[in-house]
Amino acid sequence: MGVIKVPLPPQDTNVFQAAWGYITTILKGLFVTKMILVKQLFKLEKTETIEWPEEPADYGPRFKGKHFLTKRDDGNVRCTACFLCATACPADCIYIEAGEHKSKTIEKYPVRFEIDILRCVFCGFCEEACPVDAIRLGPEYIMLPADGTKWVYTKEYLVARTSLNGGIQSIKDEEEKHPEVTSLTHESKHHHSLVKHGKH
Ligand code: SF4
Numbered sequence: 447m448g449v450i451k452v453p454l455p456p457q458d459t460n461v462f463q464a465a466w467g468y469i470t471t472i473l474k475g476l477f478v479t480k481m482i483l484v485k486q487l488f489k490l491e492k493t494e495t496i497e498w499p500e501e502p503a504d505y506g507p508r509f510k511g512k513h514f515l516t517k518r519d520d521g522n523v524r525c526t527a528c529f530l531c532a533t534a535c536p537a538d539c540i541y542i543e544a545g546e547h548k549s550k551t552i553e554k555y556p557v558r559f560e561i562d563i564l565r566c567v568f569c570g571f572c573e574e575a576c577p578v579d580a581i582r583l584g585p586e587y588i589m590l591p592a593d594g595t596k597w598v599y600t601k602e603y604l605v606a607r608t609s610l611n612g613g614i615q616s617i618k619d620e621e622e623k624h625p626e627v628t629s630l631t632h633e634s635k636h637h638h639s640l641v642k643h644g645k646h
Pocket residue numbers: 531534535536537538539540561565566567568569570571572573
């Protein structure tokens with residue numbers, strides 16, 4: 447294989463010509479910026495700058511903001527204190543204390559559920575890990591907690607702060623809890639029966 451010869455960059459021998467090139471380029475850039483400013487001042491062009499906090503910011507539907515906990519049909523918290531979200535959390539900022547539920551059909555519920563929001567990195571892993579749609583990251587972007595909570599969101603705050611308008615209902619009911627596990631069990635039963643009958 448031959449050697450590729452790369453030519454050296456042209457040398458600027460004339461310093462005045464080089465300086466002129468720089469000056470005219472800077473002036474062109476300033477002119478473009480000024481024209482945008484003038485157009486936006488006279489409302490001839492839409493500006494992307496918003497006057498927050500007077501004007502609310504409008505984030506996209508996939509924005510992952512302030513967390514909230516969903517509710518069951520009966521108004522109780524949907525969380526079953528399974529600890530999957532706390533285990534998945536890379537910032538180790540979810541604290542759960544589980545208690546026995548008074549209903550026979552529900553094993554546990556969170557007596558305490560807290561998120562240290564100053565440690566959170568808003569990765570959304572907690573939402574992804576939850577099998578019952580009990581925790582979500584909503585569209586709110588102002589992270590101030592309730593008065594006196596020192597940046598720790600309590601269960602009460604996560605379920606029923608004023609902005610949630612009485613709370614958000616989970617989209618997964620009791621029967622929908624672990625559909626993947628049910629289908630997996632069915633498949634593994636089928637697999638075992640094939641092995642038993644020498645078909646595999
Ligand atoms: S968004 Fe990420 S860092 Fe924040 S609580 Fe959930 S899992 Fe933890």
